[in-house]
Amino acid sequence: MILNGIITGLIMGGILSLPVLGVAVIYGITGIPNFAIGVIGVFGGFLTWYFLSFNMGIAILVGVVFCFAIGYIIQRILLTPISERGGDSTLFFIVTVSLGFVFEGLMRAIFPRPSISLALPRIGTINIAGVTVEGFKIFALLFALGTLVIIRLLEEHTEIGKSWQATSQNLKLAKLIGIKTNRVFSIASGIGCALACVGAIFWGSLYNLNLMTGWDLGFLGFIIAVVGGIGNIWGGIISALIMGMVMSFSGYLLGGMWQSVILYFIVILVLIVAPKGILGSERSL
Amino acid sequence: MKGRYEKIGTILILLLPSLFVFKGGYLQEVTGYVYLFLIQGYVAWFLFFKSGQPFFGYSVTMAIGAYATIVLTEMFQWPLFVSIFIGAVLATVIAVIMFLSTSRARGFYVSMASFLLAILFPKLIEALQPITGGRSGLYFGGLTALVGYKTLYLLVIFLTAAIVAFFLWIMGTKTGRILTLISENDRLTQTVGLNTRKYKILAYSIAGFISGFGGALYVNYTGFISSVDIEVFTTLYIFFIPLIGGSKVFYGPVLGALFVILIPELLVPVERYLRIFFGLIFILVIVLLPEGLAPNIQKLLRKMNPKRA
Numbered sequence: 324m325i326l327n328g329i330i331t332g333l334i335m336g337g338i339l340s341l342p343v344l345g346v347a348v349i350y351g352i353t354g355i356p357n358f359a360i361g362v363i364g365v366f367g368g369f370l371t372w373y374f375l376s377f378n379m380g381i382a383i384l385v386g387v388v389f390c391f392a393i394g395y396i397i398q399r400i401l402l403t404p405i406s407e408r409g410g411d412s413t414l415f416f417i418v419t420v421s422l423g424f425v426f427e428g429l430m431r432a433i434f435p436r437p438s439i440s441l442a443l444p445r446i447g448t449i450n451i452a453g454v455t456v457e458g459f460k461i462f463a464l465l466f467a468l469g470t471l472v473i474i475r476l477l478e479e480h481t482e483i484g485k486s487w488q489a490t491s492q493n494l495k496l497a498k499l500i501g502i503k504t505n506r507v508f509s510i511a512s513g514i515g516c517a518l519a520c521v522g523a524i525f526w527g528s529l530y531n532l533n534l535m536t537g538w539d540l541g542f543l544g545f546i547i548a549v550v551g552g553i554g555n556i557w558g559g560i561i562s563a564l565i566m567g568m569v570m571s572f573s574g575y576l577l578g579g580m581w582q583s584v585i586l587y588f589i590v591i592l593v594l595i596v597a598p599k600g601i602l603g604s605e606r607s608l
Numbered sequence: 609m610k611g612r613y614e615k616i617g618t619i620l621i622l623l624l625p626s627l628f629v630f631k632g633g634y635l636q637e638v639t640g641y642v643y644l645f646l647i648q649g650y651v652a653w654f655l656f657f658k659s660g661q662p663f664f665g666y667s668v669t670m671a672i673g674a675y676a677t678i679v680l681t682e683m684f685q686w687p688l689f690v691s692i693f694i695g696a697v698l699a700t701v702i703a704v705i706m707f708l709s710t711s712r713a714r715g716f717y718v719s720m721a722s723f724l725l726a727i728l729f730p731k732l733i734e735a736l737q738p739i740t741g742g743r744s745g746l747y748f749g750g751l752t753a754l755v756g757y758k759t760l761y762l763l764v765i766f767l768t769a770a771i772v773a774f775f776l777w778i779m780g781t782k783t784g785r786i787l788t789l790i791s792e793n794d795r796l797t798q799t800v801g802l803n804t805r806k807y808k809i810l811a812y813s814i815a816g817f818i819s820g821f822g823g824a825l826y827v828n829y830t831g832f833i834s835s836v837d838i839e840v841f842t843t844l845y846i847f848f849i850p851l852i853g854g855s856k857v858f859y860g861p862v863l864g865a866l867f868v869i870l871i872p873e874l875l876v877p878v879e880r881y882l883r884i885f886f887g888l889i890f891i892l893v894i895v896l897l898p899e900g901l902a903p904n905i906q907k908l909l910r911k912m913n914p915k916r917a
Contacts, residue, residue: 591724594710
């Protein structure tokens with residue numbers, strides 16, 4: 324049971340780490356807490372489901388590209404101008420939650436079904452120390468960890484990554500040396516929303532997606548990022564894996580109803596005891 | 609003087625719908641519902657906008673008042689008024705604990721802790737289904753069975769007006785002025801020798817008690833509560849009441865409650881598009897009219913009638 328719980332927890336945490344990465348990338352670079360990314364990601368998941376009967380690759384691409392574009396546009400026309408006018412975290416909280424309302428409403432209005440499951444091909448099963456695990460779940464976990472490594476490599480070794488770092492560390496200086504900071508912000512927001520979409524696609528394939536999943540993924544993504552130290556990518560991933568295990572074991576021991584209760588309770592405790600998260604935040608809210 | 613007229617005007621406007629009791633029906637029912645949320649809206653106006661305390665747990669304090677009233681009355685057979693009082697006291701305790709436990713954190717982290725509590729609480733209610741009824745909820749006769757629906761409606765109107773009058777009064781007192789000072793510059797207030805912690809605890813206590821009392825009133829009026837009624841969006845809608853209406857004028861939350869609570873009631877036939885409409889309106893108001901609707905309506909009226917200005 325313990326091994327089963329660990330594996331389930333790691334996989335849950337792995338999938339959750341995608342929206343967490345989205346939150347971390349957006350917040351780490353723009354300094355804006357975006358609470359709508361879960362809903363935008365699930366909107367992308369619904370789009371993928373809609374086009375799935377045509378071609379799987381194109382369907383996934385449509386969802387991910389759409390989310391990137393939405394992330395880019397909302398940052399460009401809404402969030403960056405508010406930030407330039409001196410908007411604080413509370414204002415961004417309200418604006419991004421309102422954006423979430425819009426996308427949740429669009430899902431309700433456009434798509435014929437309120438709850439869907441994405442039928443992606445399965446990869447068979449793998450036996451780990453006597454526990455049979457779906458290959459697709461292992462793929463989801465590896466994909467999440469791979470994405471983290473790619474983002475870290477991008478950040479350290481590419482021009483784009485260096486401009487991200489410069490923008491997040493000193494905005495004025497970054498502008499002075501000619502970095503188009505508004506573009507950097509928009510790309511970061513686009514990547515964050517695209518990551519949330521990939522997370523939603525995995526979630527929709529392993530469990531299901533409904534109109535509220537976006538809020539759950541977004542809020543979970545955000546609180547897990549807070550526990551890890553918001554804006555701190557490594558902290559976010561460690562926190563996602565730990566929280567995945569907390570959900571898995573509390574589910575086994577106390578039943579599914581208590582999963583979220585225990586999770587949120589722990590997060591509130593962390594906020595009270597260590598407000599800057601497990602590994603500390605690279606920015607302060 | 610102008611402020612006094614504005615306060616009296618606000619209270620008189622609030623008392624006007626008591627006339628609906630003669631008409632009864634849907635109008636009366638929905639007005640009572642708007643007023644129950646108006647109480648919570650004024651709690652947010654007082655605590656967040658006037659005292660500067662970053663609290664987002666309004667649905668939690670409201671729910672504690674409501675559930676405590678039902679559980680103590682129905683399961684423990686306590687007298688109704690004692691249960692309502694205990695419910696309000698419990699909500700006060702939770703609000704103060706929330707403040708004390710997050711006092712090491714700053715700004716948005718405090719908001720987040722109380723907001724997470726607002727996400728956690730309905731899930732806790734669902735996990736405690738044998739006692740709370742979870743999503744299926746609990747039915748409650750309460751005051752309706754005792755005094756009848758029309759009397760209860762009038763009671764809701766008068767109690768709301770009394771609560772609003774209390775908030776308007778307290779903001780004019782020395783305590784209110786110190787709370788305003790804290791919201792504008794906490795450190796400066798400490799520097800001049802004031803014990804800001806004491807005043808903050810007082811603000812949380814007042815807000816918690818009235819929110820809990822409002823929750824008890826809510827469940828007596830509606831006769832039902834479930835985890836769906838207190839989900840996280842409830843806290844957001846409560847917060848939007850003074851934000852959309854305008855927190856700088858006394859009657860701002862009244863306008864906000866009409867907008868945030870009444871419009872969804874009237875737009876039930878097009879419920880499918882409600883969230884899109886609301887999301888867009890919220891964004892537009894926040895971006896284009898950051899002071900809220902009331903001050904802008906005032907400006908518009910002055911432009912239309914320049915002689916009065």
